[in-house]
Amino acid sequence: APPAIIAPSILSADFANLGEECSRTIKQGADWLHVDIMDGHFVPNLTFGPPVVVKIRSHVEKPTQRYGKGTFDCHMMIAEPKKWVKEFKKAGCDLYCFHYEAAISSTAAESPEDSSELKTSPRELIRYIHDQGMLAGIAIKPATEVDVLWDVLDSPHEKERPDMVLVMTVEPGFGGQKFMASVLPKVEALRERYPDLNIEVDGGLGPGTIDQAADAGANVIVAGSAVFGAKDPAEVISLLRDAVNK
Numbered sequence: 001a002p003p004a005i006i007a008p009s010i011l012s013a014d015f016a017n018l019g020e021e022c023s024r025t026i027k028q029g030a031d032w033l034h035v036d037i038m039d040g041h042f043v044p045n046l047t048f049g050p051p052v053v054v055k056i057r058s059h060v061e062k063p064t065q066r067y068g069k070g071t072f073d074c075h076m077m078i079a080e081p082k083k084w085v086k087e088f089k090k091a092g093c094d095l096y097c098f099h100y101e102a103a104i105s106s107t108a109a110e111s112p113e114d115s116s117e118l119k120t121s122p123r124e125l126i127r128y129i130h131d132q133g134m135l136a137g138i139a140i141k142p143a144t145e146v147d148v149l150w151d152v153l154d155s156p157h158e159k160e161r162p163d164m165v166l167v168m169t170v171e172p173g174f175g176g177q178k179f180m181a182s183v184l185p186k187v188e189a190l191r192e193r194y195p196d197l198n199i200e201v202d203g204g205l206g207p208g209t210i211d212q213a214a215d216a217g218a219n220v221i222v223a224g225s226a227v228f229g230a231k232d233p234a235e236v237i238s239l240l241r242d243a244v245n246k
């Protein structure tokens with residue numbers, strides 16, 4: 001598996017001090033920042049949009065290389081993933097990770113006349129994200145079978161292949177939920193087929209659950225409450241890293 005990438009989820013940060021929280025987490029050893037974007041539609045919760053991302057971007061140095069330190073890993077829990085690609089690129093997003101479930105059913109309920117433009121296949125959406133100059137990720141919810149990902153991962157066109165797959169280990173929407181070990185066979189299946197793929201896990205990760213996820217083959221580790229709620233976040237970050245790299 002590729003080396004560990006630790007991506008604290010700022011959903012558990014102090015929103016009144018977001019800029020400082022972001023720069024501090026990077027200083028404490030985080031590689032990426034995981035930025036949870038929720039639209040109150042794809043998931044039953046709301047977080048923040050491009051203007052907030054612009055502001056926090058200025059507190060964290062831009063990565064100097066692909067997958068480098070300071071990468072903004074935007075987890076797009078939104079019903080219309082295609083619609084926001086350009087806006088988030090402009091705001092400073094480096095990796096745009098959309099949900100497979102949203103891409104295949106995005107029909108713009110509020111504005112049916114636009115629906116044909118917003119509907120897009122996962123392959124086309126990945127190509128579009130790459131054309132805008134971002135890394136592309138594709139996420140699946142706990143109930144979605146891993147097999148739906150073979151189509152993009154096996155595409156003959158490099159631009160249609162994702163740079164990362166996110167296997168949700170909780171139902172998306174909220175921080176602080178219980179880790180679902182039942183989804184780990186999906187991570188194992190991905191790792192077996194794609195030894196070099198960046199496989200991210202998100203939800204309920206911390207010192208008590210990291211070993212199972214790492215053994216299954218995950219290397220990109222999101223942790224919200226476990227990092228931001230810790231007395232010593234630096235220690236938790238290095239513990240997570242060591243569990244993956246062991």
Ligand code: DX5
Pocket residue numbers: 009011012034036075170171172173174175176177202203204205222223224225226
């Ligand atoms: C949940 C989000 C997660 C969340 C993880 O919908 O995608 O990124 O912040 O929080 P913890 O690590 O507390 O489960």
Ligand code: ZN
Pocket residue numbers: 009034035036075202222
């Ligand atoms: Zn997330």
